[in-house]
Amino acid sequence: MAKQLSFALKQCVNSKFTASVKMVHAHSLKLGSLSDVHLCTHALNAYRRCGVVLDACQLFDEISAEDEQHVLLDVVCWNSIISGCVQNRWDEEAFCRFKHMQFYHSHNSSCDNLEDLRPDSYTLSSLLSSNYCLERSISPGEQLHGYATKTAILSSLSVGNALITLYAKWGNLNESRLVFKSMAGLNIVSWTALISGHAQLEGQEEESLRMFVIMMREGEQQPNQFTLASVFSACGRLASFSQGVPFVTIALKLGLLSDIHVQNSLVGFYSECGSMEVAEVVFNAITNPDLVSWNSLLKGYSHQGTAEKALKVFEEMSMRGTTPDTITFLAILSACRHTGMVSLGLSLFRSMKAEYQIEPEAEHISCIVDLLGRAGQLQQAEELISGIQQKLGPSVWRTLLGACRLHGQGELAELAASRLLELEPCDAEAHIVLSHIYAANGRWEMVAKLRRSLKEKGVVKEPGYSWIEVGNQVHSFMAADSNHQQIDAIYKTLRLLTKHTKEQNIEVPLQKP
Template sequence: MPWATLLTSPSPPITTANRSSLPPPSAATRHHHHHHRLPPDRLALLIDKSKSITQLLPIHAFLIRHGLDRHPILSFKLQRSYSSLRRLDYSTALFHRTQNPDVFFYTAIIHAHAVNNLHQQALDFYVRMLTHGVEPNAFTFSAILRSCPIEPGKALHSQALKFGFDSDTYVRTALLDVYARGGDVVSARHLFDTMPDKSLVSLTAMITCYAKHGDVDGARLLFDGMEERDVVCWNVMIDGYTQHGRSNEALVLFRQMLGLKVKPNEVTLLTVLSACGQLGAVELGRWVHSYVVNNGIRFDVHVGTALVDMYSKCGSLEDARLVFDMIEDKDVVAWNSMIVGYAMHGFTEDALKLFTDMCRRGVHPTDITFIGILSACAHAGSVSEGWKFFHLMKDEYQIEPKIEHYGCMVNLLGRAGHLDEAYELIKNMKIDPDPVLWGTLLGACRLHGNYGLGEVIAEQLVSQNLANSGTYILLSNIYAAAGNWDGVARVRTMMKGGGVQKEPGCSSIEVNNKVHEFLAGDLRHPKSKQIYVMLEEMYQWLEAHGYTPQTDIVLHDIGEFEKKRSLEVHSEKLAIAFGLISSQPGATIKIVKNLRVCSDCHTVTKLISKITGRKIVVRDRNRFHHFVNGSCSCGDYW
């Protein structure tokens, strides 16, 4: 007899014929045969102690055999245990057998569905409870509001008011959480402000709300005012900084947390690894790695993938691969992070080989996998391979291309000089192209000197209000390259009129566990004087090696000398100079740049790697460049 039927039918007398269909008697049930009169509290204890479904079923069978299956307390405990063991089908079947369930039965079954994100079912039980005249209590509301969507949450808020539970701290905190997650900052703040005693949970919910919706400073104000903080609340704040591109502040906060002896958990470490990846702070990333190893934190697929991602973004592909090979149950996210890592560094062969391995092992690729593969093809200029994967994605795996896939294809075609093909692809897309996509094509027009097509696209973007700062910069680049200074001036005026700001070039370098950031012409660094002395020296070496500055890329209609000066103080050159004076001779210099590296800096970095005998790794917005002995891993194709 199947278990579901066993739960819902009256218990049959046990005969030799049907004994075999019950579970084999465990030690517990064998023991019970001698103690027919086990008191309910002993049975309740046995149910509570059951850690698996195989332990629980014999006890349930025993209850049915001895007519104790309708005992309210035992039945309630069984229902709860089935829920906690993720057997909702059993606990729901039990619930339906219960005669006149009270508020505790209802609350338990509502809670069981809510924790498994089955909100509709939880709400159905709540409605059923009201129609049967059972009044909810504060725990019912806390249970049903747990991760509840905002619309039903609002309706439940009015129910809580009606039953007078809106002032209960737990109910109020749960409501605050509903509004915070749903993005209704105003309602969340109103609830928070009218709370007489603000618990740690409600403070954390409010900080989460601010951080999630971009008001990181508002979140920090609340955070700083807290008397006690647990690890969850530190995590929310560190994550808030990381999510909004303020990774340096995230890492500063993490160090404070360690200084106050707050023990980080897996969530903390995943967030910190993400911040290290954004900044290229490999030393701190390594420290986190050793912390995981030495503090008994489980090296699971999530931690492993975060480490692969961090090492790849910090330019240490060997470490990324070592960690990747250590991950036991690799899921598609783990495979993707390694494929994207190889693509980022321009290791196209390795990315494609990994893709083949992954498919051979029966792991299904996702849209992210194809972003990795297509960008790997773009870095190598493999047009036919790119088209092959683009079609494979749709035809073989039924993955509809997203804007990012089109972006990779336009980048691939554009850089390989197939401008008309790229333009056709954009025009025939099923989804609306965004400014980034057009910007990619504009960049390719500039690269191949096709100013005609570039102007057509740019004018179109400006007229449709789709132009962003990048579009304007590319357009003025195109005009400047063609020597059309009137055009450049017109674009500058349009930018000022539209309040468009050029994103300033910023380069960062990690020295002794601290990340130093430089803007072009920066004088804010405490070691500015030494940096500029080093810069002068670098230019003497460069001139001795026959270097001439590429002043044609400077976008101002100014004299040659000023153009040369403006090139000399680009942010990555300052970062390299700082790296040279701050590290041991022969040590690798790693730099992270927020924009695409310019051709002059690229030439300079190649020469510096040759002159100093150092490896210089630069991560720009597009990819990694490994400069060794005068040549770059990108083969001057970036």
């Protein structure tokens, strides 16, 4: 009977029919069949894969209470409940179960199946992939790393790969590389984790591409769709069209250009490079665009400042039944900001919660504040901020401060700068703006106090950079830069251009901030 019930549970999972899982579970209880270890595992997996974590936890606790001989809860059962919690974002519950698992193992040393109770590589890789671990400030990831080293589980590929990803998410690429180099064997997941980690961190995009080239030269691993998606992401962040072309050829040779992950990353890559026509061609070739596809195209139009096209895509996306998310709204609000479409931007912002039950995040609020600020509607921006109950992050106050500075609103600027310094005491811009406001009002004692504070904190305003790609190489510059190897030729050309524009009475348009 246990075999028939296990088969029934598998069918329920395939159809994602939770009610049927509960019926089979109830029938198993009546027959007393849950004493079969395989049926226990199938029942737990059924609840896990249907996303009904609470029922899975209740079932697990029922089995645990009945398992006096410690024969039912083997490592597979434990892994099933832990991974189920992680997959459904019950991270704290997952770690509670892990501690319980360790306790269960250490206090049942007389059991014949002791090794079947010990956490294994699947247990640790599940936990390491949880959001609870990936959040650096509260992460137990380093403790899990230590546990893996102590128990020799670190030699497992899945655990090593999870640690590479974990440290890369934290921005600790040195530790990622150390784990990578310490692994006895590597697979494409290992390489992809390291390449992706570098691709996502600002300033490490070139290193990401270099690692891909090294992997290809070694010839032991063939890139998959996720590897190439990471590479195109790096090229997009560099906005380097020429660097991306060879990777398109590789994707073509491997037959991966029809994979949606590669297609989505290509839409993003071409968009970042400003080649929206090519991005549209790639998007139109996608058979069934998913949310990532639509968002990639929307972000491209947003960056180009073509709000009309972005809105058209947004409408088409809604008509096709794709529900927008926070990224969608950030893209469409950014498009409205770039083109000064205040009424539409406010309407879309309000629709987030009213129509889609999406709580605006700091980036959305900053975007709408910037939209109002650019239009000079600072009072409305202040009212909007005052009406938001959630705690506002520094980006919102920094955006308001920039708008106040642009329109000379000293009183509101003082409020924004003060709130910003409460959140980020070392913010250089807030110190400088506040100092200018105090100086304009003759409050020299406050100016002196701020300057002392700047000196004591060692705050230095970081310069802004501009960049240009020439001959497959990206060159970056900052104001009054003298470090570039061709700086003399650059300034000579600039002087010639300046002289020419004056002689021809050419007015050079300045881009509005």
